[in-house]
Amino acid sequence: MEKFEVNILGCGSALPTSKRFTTSQVVNLREKLFMVDCCEGAQILLRSSRLKFSRLNHIFLSHLHGDHCFGIPGLISSLGMLGRTGDLVIHGQADAQKIFKPLLDYFCKELPFTVRFNTINPSQSEVIFEDRSLRVHSIPLKHRVPTCGFLFEELPSKGHLIGDMIKFYKIPIRQLEQIKDGADFITEHGELIANSRLTTAASAARKYAFCSDTAYSEKIIPYIQGIDLLYHEATFRDADAARAKQTQHSTASQAAKIASMAQVKQLMIGHFSARYPNPNILLEEAIAIFPNTVLAQEGLVCRM
């Protein structure tokens, strides 16, 4: 199976601590890297990981609270000093460009690459990025400021040709692409050779969703139904549910309830309040509702 994994850089909320940075993660699909949110210190966490910064071409910003984006100027400045090349695209709402463009213009005058801003509308779900292997949709979330999550949808790879069969039937090169796409082959004697005899099946397309920050909202369920991995914020424990409601965040139980209703395969919880030095109490509350839950932590790599 080709690589599709989530690398947690930071998973705290609001206030970073000496033990926990705020929110940033990197989705790695076949060694192409996509950063989701960029907390203060993200550049340090990225370089401490084994991820190759030269393969990072896209940054997605869920919303414009500092704990999700204060690392942007430092990251981009350092990527410039490290000699990274190739356009870098920041996908975020209109204010992201308004805020960060002047900073980059001032502090990063001689970047060896161009930073482009792709403006997204967080109030609706739309396809905000697509290439041959990946499609990224936005997911409207419910928070104090406009916020969206992101669904990373691997695109089905084509079938793999079975070399011996291609040789045996002397299939012309010009027909190979059609066969990868699923076409059958008809020999010169008129015999039909089913595609299933010529190819091995394409691997299943996997899906990962990042949903932070958000109050409990069943509206997100249609977007995440049956996906392989859901990252859902779990800022508070049940005992602090009133505070969760007030700040439009979720409790661990609420995250688990969403995971259960959406029948996802696995749940990862994160965005823990600094009031919990040990977030295991959040894990326990989530597991009681949705057993296949893992706790985000710095350096965790979650494979799909």
Place this chain on the structure above:
Amino acid sequence: MEKFEVNILGCGSALPTSKRFTTSQVVNLREKLFMVDCCEGAQILLRSSRLKFSRLNHIFLSHLHGDHCFGIPGLISSLGMLGRTGDLVIHGQADAQKIFKPLLDYFCKELPFTVRFNTINPSQSEVIFEDRSLRVHSIPLKHRVPTCGFLFEELPSKGHLIGDMIKFYKIPIRQLEQIKDGADFITEHGELIANSRLTTAASAARKYAFCSDTAYSEKIIPYIQGIDLLYHEATFRDADAARAKQTQHSTASQAAKIASMAQVKQLMIGHFSARYPNPNILLEEAIAIFPNTVLAQEGLVCRM
């Protein structure tokens, strides 16, 4: 002796690494805290230290390169969430306000304190802050962008009254301030009691200078002559002197030469390039010229 110390938060240059943040330090004079420069992550380093963030009221920015100021929005945002009160003053050149005010307006709408900007002109030496115990002067430095260092000058404290003598001569309360200031006392019988019999001497006024970033420049010597502690940047070793010149930084030997010519009591070197995982080679080169040199490192507290 009352407390006067420098707390190193970060002491690297340009590129932070997993082992070394860039530049930020806190001067602590009698439990009043003054931050000098504010690297990305400074808020985390401050909170990991034993310094009380509630006692931080002034931030001095030497220049506007990212490795010296990217931590400003995160620090101020977190100080707000932690409920700090009282005005916070950022002393920096005019562009500091132009850059950071819009960020604070956007990200820190509900701060429980006011952030004021005190504009300084980095091309001349001037008194930029003064209270009863401290005077801060700027020191023009030589760098690729306008940059200044800072001289922290403790103001002489008044003499301490000797309680038994005050009682013995029945000195009226209204005269005590004059006596603290050095006045003699004349009894009702016309006897002159020398001030030295009524007070213990004021402690000596100490001086600390922060000089980073700067190329080698003997012009700073008059400002730092004979001071107690000089922090001077030492970005490169001698072998990389050409690179130091090109980027308008100093070598460790150059920092030591300045310390020696200015006859300072102690030198601390910092702002090490990330190319030296172990900065002891810089220390060795400095010590060869100025023996009383220490190496800045995260968490170091240097007392005067």
